[in-house]
Amino acid sequence: MNEEINPKAIVDFLKPRLGARFKTWLAICTHCGLCADTCHYYMASGNDPKMIPSYKVRFLNEILKRKGKVDRAYLQKMYDTVYYECNMCRRCTLYCPFGIDMALLVALERALLFSQGMAPEGLLAAIENYKQFGNQMAITKEDWVDTIEWCEEETAEELVGLKIPIDKKGAKIMYTVNAREPKFYPQDMMAAAKIFHVAGEDWTLPSESGWDDTNLGMFCGDVKTATMVVKNTFKRAEELGVQQVAITE
Amino acid sequence: MSFYGFVTGPLVWIAFLTFIIGTLIRAAMFFVESSKKDKVLYKHFSVKYVLATFGRWLLPLNKDLAKNPIFTILVYIFHICLIVVPIWFSGHIYLWEESRFGWYWSPIPDGLADWMTLILLAVALFFLLRRILSPDIRLISTCSDYVLLLVTALPFITGYLFTYGTLDDIAFFKNNMEIIHILSGELMLILIPFTKLSHYILFFFSRASSGIEFGRRGYSM
Numbered sequence: 001m002n003e004e005i006n007p008k009a010i011v012d013f014l015k016p017r018l019g020a021r022f023k024t025w026l027a028i029c030t031h032c033g034l035c036a037d038t039c040h041y042y043m044a045s046g047n048d049p050k051m052i053p054s055y056k057v058r059f060l061n062e063i064l065k066r067k068g069k070v071d072r073a074y075l076q077k078m079y080d081t082v083y084y085e086c087n088m089c090r091r092c093t094l095y096c097p098f099g100i101d102m103a104l105l106v107a108l109e110r111a112l113l114f115s116q117g118m119a120p121e122g123l124l125a126a127i128e129n130y131k132q133f134g135n136q137m138a139i140t141k142e143d144w145v146d147t148i149e150w151c152e153e154e155t156a157e158e159l160v161g162l163k164i165p166i167d168k169k170g171a172k173i174m175y176t177v178n179a180r181e182p183k184f185y186p187q188d189m190m191a192a193a194k195i196f197h198v199a200g201e202d203w204t205l206p207s208e209s210g211w212d213d214t215n216l217g218m219f220c221g222d223v224k225t226a227t228m229v230v231k232n233t234f235k236r237a238e239e240l241g242v243q244q245v246a247i248t249e
Numbered sequence: 250m251s252f253y254g255f256v257t258g259p260l261v262w263i264a265f266l267t268f269i270i271g272t273l274i275r276a277a278m279f280f281v282e283s284s285k286k287d288k289v290l291y292k293h294f295s296v297k298y299v300l301a302t303f304g305r306w307l308l309p310l311n312k313d314l315a316k317n318p319i320f321t322i323l324v325y326i327f328h329i330c331l332i333v334v335p336i337w338f339s340g341h342i343y344l345w346e347e348s349r350f351g352w353y354w355s356p357i358p359d360g361l362a363d364w365m366t367l368i369l370l371a372v373a374l375f376f377l378l379r380r381i382l383s384p385d386i387r388l389i390s391t392c393s394d395y396v397l398l399l400v401t402a403l404p405f406i407t408g409y410l411f412t413y414g415t416l417d418d419i420a421f422f423k424n425n426m427e428i429i430h431i432l433s434g435e436l437m438l439i440l441i442p443f444t445k446l447s448h449y450i451l452f453f454f455s456r457a458s459s460g461i462e463f464g465r466r467g468y469s470m
Contacts, residue, residue, distance in 0.1 A: 019286030020279045021458045028448040028455060031389040034313055034320070049388040058389075094469050095312055097324075098452055099302070099459030 005075070005116065007068030013115045014064065017108060025100040026061050029054055035092035035102070041085050053092035056081050057105040063112075079118050082109045111221020119220035126216040127225050134209025134232055136216055137179035145207050147182040148189070155190045155197075162197045164189075167240065168204035174242040175203050176213035176233060181248065192248065203246070210236035213247040256431050264435035271442025272450050279454045293461050302460025302470040303453065312469055323372050330369035331401065335434070338362045340412070363412075366405050373402040397444055403433040 018026075035053040036042055042051035049055070059078045063070055088103035096102075113119060126136040133139060139147075145166065152164040165171060175196070181188045196203045205211060210232035217225030237245050250258070283290055305311045313321045335341060339356035346353045356362075377398055380386045407430035409415070416422035422429075441447055448455075460470045 016286075020281075020283035021287050021290070021455070023282065024279065024451050024455050024458075028445050028451050030445055030448065031386065031391065031394050032320075032324070033383070033386045033389060034317060036385050037316070047385070049385045052385055052389055055389045090468075093459060094463075095316060097306055097311075097313065098448065098455040099306075099463075100455060101459055101462075 005068075005070065005072060007066075007070075010063060010068035010070070010112065010116070013112055014060070014068075014108075017111070021101070022060075022105070022108065025098070025105060026057075026064075028098055029057075029100055032097070034095055034097065038092045038095045040089075040091070051085055053086070053102045056086055057102055057109070059109055060105060075113060075116060075118060078109060079113055082106050082113070083120060107221055110219070111223070114220045114222055119222075123216050123220045127220075127222055130212075130217060130225050130229055134229075135179040135212035136214055137183040137212075139179060139182055141207060144182055144211070147186060148205055151186050151190050151193060155193050159194055159197055162193060164193050165204040167207050168202075170241050171204035172202040172242060173204070173244045173246050174237050174240055175205055175246050175248070176211050177205075177248045178214050179212040180214075188248065204240060204242070206236040206240060208232075208236060210234075253428055256428055256435070260435055261431075264438040268438040268441055272447075275442055275447055275450060276454075279451070283454075287458070290458055290461060293465055295461055295464060298460045298464030298470060299457045301464060302456050305470055306452075306456055323375065327369060327372040327376075330365040330372075333357065334362050334365050334369070334405070334408075338408075363409070366409050369405050370402060370409070373398060373405075393444060397440070397446055400433075400437050400440055401446070404430065404437055407433050 031054055033052065033054070036049075036051075037047075039051055039053050042048065042053075045051050059081070086102070086106050088106050090101065090103045092102045093099060110119075129136050129138040135144075148164050148166060152162065155164075156162045173196075175192065177189060177192075212229070213233065215226050215229045217223075217229060233245060309321065309325055311321075334357075337354070337357040339359055339362070342352075342354060342356045345351075357365075377395070380390050380394065380398075407426060410422070411426040411430045414423070414426075416426065437446070441449065463470050
C-alpha cells in the first residue's frame with residue numbers, strides 16, 4: 001500500500017470520467033452550507049463542520065488542481081472520508097439548490113481510490129468471489145442447487161406440493177437472492193418460496209451465476225465487476241425467457 | 250481615447266460580449282460533453298420533470314424553505330434584487346435609450362431601486378459575516394467565495410455611492426465614482442462565465458440533470 005502514486009494515472013483515470021454533470025457540479029458549488037444539516041453524519045457528530053457534504057467532495061477539485069500530485073496519506077484521508085463519513089444516501093442532494101449529486105461525486109472518489117488499489121478488505125474479498133464464482137459468498141453451483149433442493153424438501157413438509165422450480169424455461173418470474181441467504185439464512189428463501197407457492201406464481205431460480213442480486217463491486221467503483229454481475233442476471237433472464245426478474249429484500 | 254472613453258465604450262462591448270458569448274460557450278460545452286459522457290440524461294429526458302424542478306427551485310416551493318426558512322428567503326431576495334436593479338433602474342434604461350440601440354422599457358421607481366440596493370447589500374453583508382463567523386461555512390469557504398461575493402456587491406455599493414455622492418467630500422471619489430461603478434459592473438460581467446457565478450446558467454443544467462433522475466425515481470425534485 002505504500003508504493004509511489006503516479007499522478008498521471010490519477011489524472012488519466014479522472015479525466016475521461018468527468019462528464020458534463022460532474023464538471024458542472026464541481027464548478028458551481030457556492031459553499032452555501034444548506035447541505036450541512038441534511039447529513040446524518042453531521043447531525044450525529046454534534047454538527048462537526050468536517051461532516052458537511054460539500055466538504056467531503058472537495059478532494060476532486062483539489063486533486064485536479066494539483067494535477068494528480070497527491071501522496072498516499074492524502075488518499076488515505078480521502079478514503080476515511082468517503083467510506084466512513086458518507087454512505088451516499090443522497091439526502092443532501094434533495095436540499096441542494098443546484099441538485100448537486102454528492103453521491104455520484106463520492107462514488108467517483110471511491111472509484112478513484114479503487115483504481116489506486118484502495119478499498120475495504122471485505123469488498124475486495126467479495127469482488128474476488130464474484131469473479132470466481134459469480135456470487136459474493138463463493139458458493140459453487142453444486143452447493144447452490146443442493147441448498148435449493150434442501151429448502152424445497154424442508155418447506156414441502158409444511159406446504160404440501162410446494163416446488164422450487166430450477167431453470168424453468170418460460171416462467172413468468174425469475175427470482176434472485178442475496179448470496180447470504182443460501183449461505184446463512186436459507187429460511188429467507190423458504191419464506192419466499194411459500195409466498196410464491198401460495199400466491200400461485202409461475203416462478204423459477206436459475207442454477208447458473210446471475211442469481212445473486214447483490215452488487216458489492218458497485219460500492220467501491222469497480223465498474224467492471226459490477227457490470228459483470230448485472231450482465232449475468234440479464235443473461236439468465238434471457239435464456240429462461242422470463243418476463244420479470246424479482247429481487248429479494 | 251481617454252480612459253473614460255475606453256471604459257464607457259469598447260470595454261462595455263467587451264464585457265457584454267464576454268458575458269454573452271461566454272454563457273453560450275458554457276452551455277454548448279455542457280451539450281457537447283453530456284452527449285458523449287452523460288447519455289443517461291438523453292435516454293431518460295423528461296420535459297415534465299425538468300419544468301417541475303425549475304419551478305420548484307426558481308420559486309420558493311422547495312424543501313429548503315421549510316428547513317432553513319430565513320437563509321432561503323434571504324437568498325431569494327438577494328437574487329431578485331441582483332437581477333431587477335441593474336435591468337430596471339431608470340439611470341441604466343436611460344443609457345440604453347441613448348445608445349445606438351435606442352431601447353426603452355419602463356423603469357422601477359428610483360426609491361424602490363434604492364431600497365433594493367440597500368437590501369441586497371445588507372444581505373450580502375449577512376452572507377459575508379455568516380461565512381466568517383459560522384465555523385461550518387468558514388471551513389467550506391474558499392478564496393473565490395469571498396472574492397465573488399465582493400465582486401457581486403461592488404457594483405451596488407459604487408452605484409449607490411455614485412447616485413448619492415456620499416463620498417464626494419473626497420476629491421478622488423467625487424471625480425471617479427462613476428468610472429469605478431462602471432468598471433465594477435464590467436468586472437462582474439466578465440467574470441461570470443469563468444467563475445462559479447456561471448451558476449446563473451449552469452443552475453438550469455444541474456437542476457435538470459438531477460430532476461430527470463429524481464423525478465423518475467419518485468423522489469422530491
